[in-house]
Amino acid sequence: MVRTTPIPVRYPTIHEVARACGVAASTVSRAFSSPTRVNAVTRERILTAAQQMGYRPNPAARALPSGRSLTLGLLVADITNPFFFDIIRGAEKAADAAGYTLVLADTAEDAETEARHLSRLARSVDGFLLASSRMSDARIRQASERAPLVLINRHMRDVAGVAIDTHDGMRQAVEHLAALGHRQIAFLSGPMTSWSNRRRWTGLTAAARRLELQVVRLGPYAPTLDGGHASAPDLARSGCSAAIAFNDLMAIGALLSLQERGIDVPGQMSIIGSDNIDGSTYCRPALTTLHSLGDTAGRQAVSTLIEVISGRAGSPVTMLPSELIVRSSTGPVSARARASMPVGAIPPVAVATSSPMSAVSALSG
Amino acid sequence: MVRTTPIPVRYPTIHEVARACGVAASTVSRAFSSPTRVNAVTRERILTAAQQMGYRPNPAARALPSGRSLTLGLLVADITNPFFFDIIRGAEKAADAAGYTLVLADTAEDAETEARHLSRLARSVDGFLLASSRMSDARIRQASERAPLVLINRHMRDVAGVAIDTHDGMRQAVEHLAALGHRQIAFLSGPMTSWSNRRRWTGLTAAARRLELQVVRLGPYAPTLDGGHASAPDLARSGCSAAIAFNDLMAIGALLSLQERGIDVPGQMSIIGSDNIDGSTYCRPALTTLHSLGDTAGRQAVSTLIEVISGRAGSPVTMLPSELIVRSSTGPVSARARASMPVGAIPPVAVATSSPMSAVSALSG
DNA sequence: GTGAAAGCGCTAACAC
């Protein structure tokens, strides 16, 4: 038989512990919350008694007068995207170590869902971590004025955050491709609402201009395998010999579709991803990609958030580096490709999309 | 400048809403908690006022007298394992729809970590969902007596749960291999603490006995890419022409390692995984694997848990089917392999491991 | 159908 009604455990309260120790309830409270303000001996006695009575502080009762729930909300753009794994694990570890509970919510790449979670959790958590937020700057700013908030993988001058500098990563990627002889590079764009997408594009164009390469932006596509698949036809007819995708999932999707169309990677097309997910090691060819320290980002974001919550200042905007990992999806440009793509056939920076992208227009001149 | 101290929003209380409406606080409370027990007109008035005053119930204040936090804890064996994605998403959707908040915690494949989370969250949540619990039956039973608890992907007669029937999936896998001419099959075992691992092994041996095939169990290995890599040497010298791995990650790891050793898949070795993760479509060759309805499992588990919490009975143990998806990692046994593996060289069921596995000894006779 | 009142278990002044 299945026991459908568990016997609820009656936990002892602070008062019962107090009585057992012959002290006031407030002393028991202090023994847990501000250990220094209680006599070491009596504190020990209280802790021991509490221990053997099975006392566990009631979080709700704690939160009510103090206003602090010791809970943090982590909103992630896509929980199935391996990019977030290390961030989640890092954040969880740091939260745990600091005595906080982490509530994880998936925003499914949608600003509205993100906003809903934000308002739904507003009174349950002490602060928010927004990993790859898809909301507008204005909305984020507004949210950060109502509750402690730290951004991950997004940068705003006036909001605390931990960002990953793929700008420099893009430089490494472009230099790698240039060294292999590529002159025309496509960028497979991810969501326009993604700061890191814009950042990658600006990093890419800056490096390309310096090295006198031509770049085209294709998309935007969904930052998923399917998005990558969708990009393949555009890429195939782009006249480029190499592509840098917004992330690994897209890169892998593109790679598969190209192969299905009989286009060899890297023989006829080199591909670079970003995030260094597990799959980038076992797709074929294995993916050249950017690696960054998600674990560190998660930890750092939590500790920044805890500082913000406690009203301490600090240097709230952290930048983490990223690094190119060269595998087998990039190779020298083929003679045929080189011949079929006369330099100057396309302008230095072309945007093959109808979607607006402010950061681009300023650069495409 | 970064604003490190957000201006905390002072939310109106139930009393302020009450005053604005000229009713008692308790009526406002009822308007939200038990809508039927309040006059429809006054209720509408209250809801409107609350709306425009920006009233949001305080979860802690709610939880204190009621004892219910409207929060559910979902403990997952490995948050980076794609097997859990659909389960997480399904659970999140169902929880959301029922007005519950989901706290997600990663147990890192460790029973102790799982127990720690269980006790840490005990007073913060109304119940637990344990996805692929690594704890012992005894411990799970004990936990389920202290708090509402529903198992996912594990079966115990006396604890509510949603299990995935890979027993029948294994039958499909073995029949598929038998049809391709394989006579010797290896099982790459996952964690011994995993119910589904044991279940897969019994399903495999039962089907193999019926079809008069021989099976060997190798491992256990970690249920990860690395675990799969580790299994490859054992598999290569096992004398088998096909392997069924505990999950896709292991299958992919094994596949890569075999290829590195110059062993062709499926030419010299057929491989079957389980879980149908995204990576199983883009590893090469694409993986033949078992698919199951994680989303449904997650949803179902949440609704069962809510029933358990509210003391309602029902049919608390659900079984979900699984289905074989044939891709390219399985093929006909090669003539060479067939020749080199005389039937009868190894006993019908061999266990090439020193680890204890109760379910096995009973079957290996 | 609604109001009054008594807590839920804890924290945080404030005294001493």
Place this chain on the structure above:
DNA sequence: GTGTTAGCGCTTTCAC
């Protein structure tokens, strides 16, 4: 250092 005393914002009897 420790005890006393108010609440925190809500739910939930119990009257009416």
